[in-house]
Amino acid sequence: MSSNKLDLYTTKPRGRISNFLFTSLCFLATMTCVLMLLVLIWNIIIQGKGWLSWDFIERLPSRFPHKAGIKTALYGSIWLIGLTALFSVPLGVGAAVYLEEYAPKNRWRKLIQLNISNLAGVPSIVYGILGLGLFVRALAFDRSVLSGALTLTLVVLPIIILASQEALRSVPDSIRRSAYALGATRWQTVWYQVLPASLPGIMTGVILALSRALGEAAPLIVVGAMAYVPFVPESLSDEFTSLPIQIFNWTARPQEEFHHLAAAGILVLLILLVSMNAIAVFVRHKYGKKIRW
Amino acid sequence: MELSEAAAIKLPRSTSLERGDGLLVRLRPVYEGLIHFSLFVCASISVLVTVGIVVVLLYESVQFFFDVSIIEFLTGTRWAPLLKPQHFGILPLMCGTILVAGGAAFVAVPIGLGTAIYLSEYASPRFRDVVKPMLEILAGIPSVVYGYLAVVFVSPIIRYVFPSAGVFNAASACIVVGIMILPMIISLSEDILQSVPLSLRGAAFALGANKFEVTVRVVVPAALSGIIASFLLAISRAIGETMAVTLAAGATPKLTLNPLESIQTMTAYIVQVSQGDTPTGTVEYRTIFAVGLTLFISTMTMNILAQYILSRVGEKYE
Numbered sequence: 001m002s003s004n005k006l007d008l009y010t011t012k013p014r015g016r017i018s019n020f021l022f023t024s025l026c027f028l029a030t031m032t033c034v035l036m037l038l039v040l041i042w043n044i045i046i047q048g049k050g051w052l053s054w055d056f057i058e059r060l061p062s063r064f065p066h067k068a069g070i071k072t073a074l075y076g077s078i079w080l081i082g083l084t085a086l087f088s089v090p091l092g093v094g095a096a097v098y099l100e101e102y103a104p105k106n107r108w109r110k111l112i113q114l115n116i117s118n119l120a121g122v123p124s125i126v127y128g129i130l131g132l133g134l135f136v137r138a139l140a141f142d143r144s145v146l147s148g149a150l151t152l153t154l155v156v157l158p159i160i161i162l163a164s165q166e167a168l169r170s171v172p173d174s175i176r177r178s179a180y181a182l183g184a185t186r187w188q189t190v191w192y193q194v195l196p197a198s199l200p201g202i203m204t205g206v207i208l209a210l211s212r213a214l215g216e217a218a219p220l221i222v223v224g225a226m227a228y229v230p231f232v233p234e235s236l237s238d239e240f241t242s243l244p245i246q247i248f249n250w251t252a253r254p255q256e257e258f259h260h261l262a263a264a265g266i267l268v269l270l271i272l273l274v275s276m277n278a279i280a281v282f283v284r285h286k287y288g289k290k291i292r293w
Numbered sequence: 294m295e296l297s298e299a300a301a302i303k304l305p306r307s308t309s310l311e312r313g314d315g316l317l318v319r320l321r322p323v324y325e326g327l328i329h330f331s332l333f334v335c336a337s338i339s340v341l342v343t344v345g346i347v348v349v350l351l352y353e354s355v356q357f358f359f360d361v362s363i364i365e366f367l368t369g370t371r372w373a374p375l376l377k378p379q380h381f382g383i384l385p386l387m388c389g390t391i392l393v394a395g396g397a398a399f400v401a402v403p404i405g406l407g408t409a410i411y412l413s414e415y416a417s418p419r420f421r422d423v424v425k426p427m428l429e430i431l432a433g434i435p436s437v438v439y440g441y442l443a444v445v446f447v448s449p450i451i452r453y454v455f456p457s458a459g460v461f462n463a464a465s466a467c468i469v470v471g472i473m474i475l476p477m478i479i480s481l482s483e484d485i486l487q488s489v490p491l492s493l494r495g496a497a498f499a500l501g502a503n504k505f506e507v508t509v510r511v512v513v514p515a516a517l518s519g520i521i522a523s524f525l526l527a528i529s530r531a532i533g534e535t536m537a538v539t540l541a542a543g544a545t546p547k548l549t550l551n552p553l554e555s556i557q558t559m560t561a562y563i564v565q566v567s568q569g570d571t572p573t574g575t576v577e578y579r580t581i582f583a584v585g586l587t588l589f590i591s592t593m594t595m596n597i598l599a600q601y602i603l604s605r606v607g608e609k610y611e
Binding site for chain 1: 321324325328329331332333334335336337338339340342343345346349350352353403404405406407408410411412414415416427428430431433434435436437440441442444445446472479503504505506508509526529530532533534535536539540560563564567568573581582588589592593596597600
């Protein structure tokens with residue numbers, strides 16, 4: 001609802017200059033944002049494109065830039081994302097269903113709600129510290145893929161809960177009432193009516209949350225992802241590295257060649273992220289329209 | 294609403310209606326209860342996470358403060374826990390964090406607010422449909438990528454303009470963190486600007502105000518508290534930002550406000566220690582938790598403040 005609809009735009013002589021100046025400044029700010037995005041992405045492509053190849057994806061890390069690849073980092077990231085999805089989706093959606101469909105609207109619910117929105121604003125590195133204290137030390141999972149994935153689960157949980165709640169809230173009450181009227185129990189109503197109807201929204205939220213997890217490096221470093229892991233993780237207790245951490249390590253080196261490697265790694269990461277987002281858009285587009293109330 | 298258009302209301306299979314005294318039907322209260330309980334557990338985990346954060350941070354920090362006096366921690370001007378002699382004054386880390394967050398706000402606030410105003414008040418719907426997804430891309434780029442850009446792209450430019458700047462400098466961190474928090478400021482502020490009722494704009498136009506006056510004197514002031522809340526959230530995000538700052542700003546805890554120097558933030562320090570092999574239970578190891586606690590308290594305070602402001606924004610127009 002912008003004021004364009006009112007179309008009361010006046011061009012009185014008074015204040016025409018300030019009007020013009022202000023509009024141009026605001027437009028300039030917008031263009032700065034767009035231009036920055038283009039320059040940043042262009043820069044990465046220029047730096048990394050010569051180094052990106054199938055070999056690069058299949059090689060192990062190495063001290064020599066021309067022999068280095070991202071195999072272990074890529075597999076590490078896949079492990080982490082898979083496990084994180086396994087833990088965070090049931091937990092997150094379950095919590096959202098409880099809050100929206102079951103919880104009595106009292107003070108406790110308000111408190112939990114407030115708590116979740118605050119958790120969404122906690123810096124991810126603090127989750128890393130929690131993971132270090134809880135999973136790595138107290139539960140003695142050590143610097144394993146499992147510790148990493150559990151930590152990432154905590155990072156994305158608030159995002160999944162908030163997105164799922166939003167999706168559940170968009171299902172109109174008439175659906176629930178008609179199910180109850182047919183004699184369905186609460187869980188039957190949720191499982192057969194409300195969840196299918198809100199699935200596109202929930203899926204979109206989950207995919208966005210997981211793409212956040214895919215790009216996250218800070219908590220993993222605190223939990224103890226290694227700089228150099230010559231093996232692909234094969235079990236939950238193996239050491240791991242991930243794409244963002246590999247990129248971080250390459251960027252931190254002074255040699256120019258490693259910066260090109262980092263750029264190539266970033267391209268792989270961005271391609272993964274873009275495809276995940278494309279899936280989210282596709283899901284929203286394809287299934288979002290099917291249900292109309 | 295036609296029936297065919299309604300969401301497919303199919304009956305749940307065999308258990309749909311109370312039929313006879315099948316086992317499933319008799320057990321229904323039991324599994325309904327079990328499901329209710331397990332969903333409740335899922336929701337409680339969010340509370341447990343918060344408790345976990347506080348307990349873990351406090352538990353190790355308290356032990357830290359047995360070794361280091363809290364007064365030295367809060368007022369000391371040297372931070373060197375990994376060197377001998379050790380110094381545990383957090384002020385240099387605080388200073389670095391404030392420098393980066395302040396610099397990022399300096400970059401992001403004017404551009405962000407300008408963009409939000411343009412998108413909300415001036416842009417055509419078609420222009421918005423193009424620009425908003427682009428800003429979402431900006432928001433989806435991982436922070437380690439911004440770190441890379443700071444080192445490879447921004448820092449050389451800064452050193453070209455200011456030859457006295459070091460390879461690692463706070464300015465490049467400020468710029469990339471500023472770009473990182475831009476989308477957050479834009480989308481939150483734009484939402485708030487859009488929520489200013491049309492009647493307010495119409496009234497101002499009716500009084501003979503022009504577009505500029507309506508925007509600057511009516512719409513923005515009406516949305517001001519919400520806009521400030523969006524700034525607070527973005528700054529809190531900048532304080533907690535880690536990878537870009539670690540890569541760009543270096544690792545020299547220093548009490549300086551000169552953006553051309555290398556500094557260290559609280560988050561960058563935590564990364565630095567985590568990368569090394571600091572044995573559990575030593576004072577050095579516990580510094581992570583003490584610094585983490587300080588970080589957690591500062592971001593949490595800003596978030597709660599921002600949310601308090603935001604929760605009051607909606608009430609105004611009702």
